Amino acid sequence: MISVQDLTKQYAGRLAVNHISFEVQPGEIVGFLGPNGAGKSTTMRVLSGYMPPSSGSVKINGYDVFRDSLEVRRSVGYMPETAPLYTDMKVKEYLRFRGELKGLKGRDMRRRVGEVMDMCSVTDVRRRLIGNLSKGYRQRVALADALLHQPPLLILDEPTAGLDPVQIRQVRELLAGLRPKHTILLSTHILQEVEQICDRVIMIHHGKLLANDTPVNLMQKLRALHQVQVEVQGKGQILTDFESIPAVRKISEEPKDGEWSRFTLRVEPGHDVRETVMNLATTKGWKIRELHRQLPTLEDVFVELAASEPIKS
Numbered sequence: 001m002i003s004v005q006d007l008t009k010q011y012a013g014r015l016a017v018n019h020i021s022f023e024v025q026p027g028e029i030v031g032f033l034g035p036n037g038a039g040k041s042t043t044m045r046v047l048s049g050y051m052p053p054s055s056g057s058v059k060i061n062g063y064d065v066f067r068d069s070l071e072v073r074r075s076v077g078y079m080p081e082t083a084p085l086y087t088d089m090k091v092k093e094y095l096r097f098r099g100e101l102k103g104l105k106g107r108d109m110r111r112r113v114g115e116v117m118d119m120c121s122v123t124d125v126r127r128r129l130i131g132n133l134s135k136g137y138r139q140r141v142a143l144a145d146a147l148l149h150q151p152p153l154l155i156l157d158e159p160t161a162g163l164d165p166v167q168i169r170q171v172r173e174l175l176a177g178l179r180p181k182h183t184i185l186l187s188t189h190i191l192q193e194v195e196q197i198c199d200r201v202i203m204i205h206h207g208k209l210l211a212n213d214t215p216v217n218l219m220q221k222l223r224a225l226h227q228v229q230v231e232v233q234g235k236g237q238i239l240t241d242f243e244s245i246p247a248v249r250k251i252s253e254e255p256k257d258g259e260w261s262r263f264t265l266r267v268e269p270g271h272d273v274r275e276t277v278m279n280l281a282t283t284k285g286w287k288i289r290e291l292h293r294q295l296p297t298l299e300d301v302f303v304e305l306a307a308s309e310p311i312k313s
């Protein structure tokens, strides 16, 4: 559905997207992650046919974004980060106007406008001026617009930004419900979103591809980076004893809880020190009331990957 080969995009000599390549298969929901300024919006604009690439090739549904831009726009429902909504139009009026631009007519138009308003929960504000709507409603009008012509591919730039938790859940369920008829590429800062609905994660940083994998695989790769939390009571130099465990990379001691000392042990990749800690406690006569392995979140994964990437200005 999406094929990106060696894509670059420069703005006035500044490389915003730096030789990235990836594929998205039909029916996949792919999360596009990266810190602010990573190049997500730029990539999405190029993929939607709204901006030409500086070099490289992008094909959507077999169509080249540059040469076949009309076909690409027909295949793509694009929701930009800041949707250029006409603030002096009413919601339904706006969607009908957008529908006309997308070639909808008559009964089809009425049916589709009604459907997308329902799907995106904006029917109750259909007669209100867009300029008077909250950001959450505007986001959902923009999403309704992207869905209007039933495009096989949706490219959504932060579709849940500005929504409250209930609305976020609604949009997430809406997107999950579009599977498998639609392919979705969505950028987000909410890692939970990725873990819950995405089949795959593409991470970029400084315009470069950092990772392209399933959320589960990424977590597994980085599982090695877990830390162990211990709450222990006992005599002697507990900290020094923990430091003597070869696989322990770093220790932080947290404020004591009464008699109990609390430690977080950062462990060398691939090691699990929980048994060693238990054995140590038995030998030293300590009491342990908590010992658990904390797995990294996707955010940890991102921070770790980004840290290993040399940063160029």
Ligand SMILES: Nc1ncnc2c1ncn2[C@@H]1O[C@H](COP(=O)(O)OP(=O)(O)OP(=O)(O)O)[C@@H](O)[C@H]1O
Binding pocket: 011, 012, 014, 016, 034, 035, 036, 037, 038, 039, 040, 041, 042, 043, 081
């Ligand atoms: N129209 C533009 N002209 C010049 N530079 C731009 C333009 N748009 C974006 N940039 C720059 O390109 C880089 C990538 O920006 P982009 O908006 O694609 O990142 P992003 O990952 O979407 O960030 P955010 O999450 O903040 O939206 C940034 O350094 C940004 O300042």
